[in-house]
Amino acid sequence: xxxxxxxxxxxxxxxxxxxxxxxxxxxxxxxxxxxxxxxxxxxxxxxxxxxxxxxxxxxxxxxxxxxxxxxxxxxxxxxxxxxxxxxxxxxxxxxxxxxxxxxxxxxxxxxxxxxxxxxxxxxxxxxxxxxxxxxxxxxxxxxxxxxxxxxxxxxxxxxxxxxxxxxxxxxxxxxxxxxxxxxxxxxxxxxxxxxxxx
Numbered sequence: 001x002x003x004x005x006x007x008x009x010x011x012x013x014x015x016x017x018x019x020x021x022x023x024x025x026x027x028x029x030x031x032x033x034x035x036x037x038x039x040x041x042x043x044x045x046x047x048x049x050x051x052x053x054x055x056x057x058x059x060x061x062x063x064x065x066x067x068x069x070x071x072x073x074x075x076x077x078x079x080x081x082x083x084x085x086x087x088x089x090x091x092x093x094x095x096x097x098x099x100x101x102x103x104x105x106x107x108x109x110x111x112x113x114x115x116x117x118x119x120x121x122x123x124x125x126x127x128x129x130x131x132x133x134x135x136x137x138x139x140x141x142x143x144x145x146x147x148x149x150x151x152x153x154x155x156x157x158x159x160x161x162x163x164x165x166x167x168x169x170x171x172x173x174x175x176x177x178x179x180x181x182x183x184x185x186x187x188x189x190x191x192x193x194x195x196x197x198x
Contacts, residue, residue, distance in 0.1 A: 029054055037050075044197045046082075088127055
């Protein structure tokens with residue numbers, strides 16, 4: 001499966017349109033933002049990861065309202081990265097391979113509800129083209145036994161409250177982190193050793 005997804009990532013040509021930028025931004029939703037943040041902050045070329053909320057129709061987002069499933073937001077991360085060191089396609093490859101399960105519908109592991117859905121929020125037309133190409137190739141590859149649940153969505157990003165930022169780093173022995181998120185970071189280290197940073 002890793003090889004097939006790698007081929008999909010390699011086929012993306014978005015780097016040519018963004019090679020001159022020193023920093024670009026990706027927004028991805030894949031379950032609890034603690035684990036997503038923990039994975040991507042260990043990726044070489046990523047300069048910052050912010051937990052937050054994306055999509056939805058409400059003009060702002062707070063944890064209590066988002067968790068009530070009344071705003072339409074998803075827990076997400078905003079990833080700042082250097083496109084000369086890591087491509088958008090590689091970020092999508094990590095997103096699909098170790099950061100979450102793209103076949104789960106409106107849930108991720110123990111967390112259930114639309115706010116835990118799998119979604120890509122392209123930040124420009126190039127990212128949208130790249131994301132659609134990636135989804136098409138992964139879906140056609142047969143790498144997953146179940147259909148891909150990941151959707152491409154639009155909507156702004158709202159940073160989460162301070163207590164949610166760097167949660168896994170600040171609380172490494174928290175039971176939820178040990179059970180659900182530490183294995184994702186370990187998988188990143190073993191499957192993408194050249195992209196892993198301590």
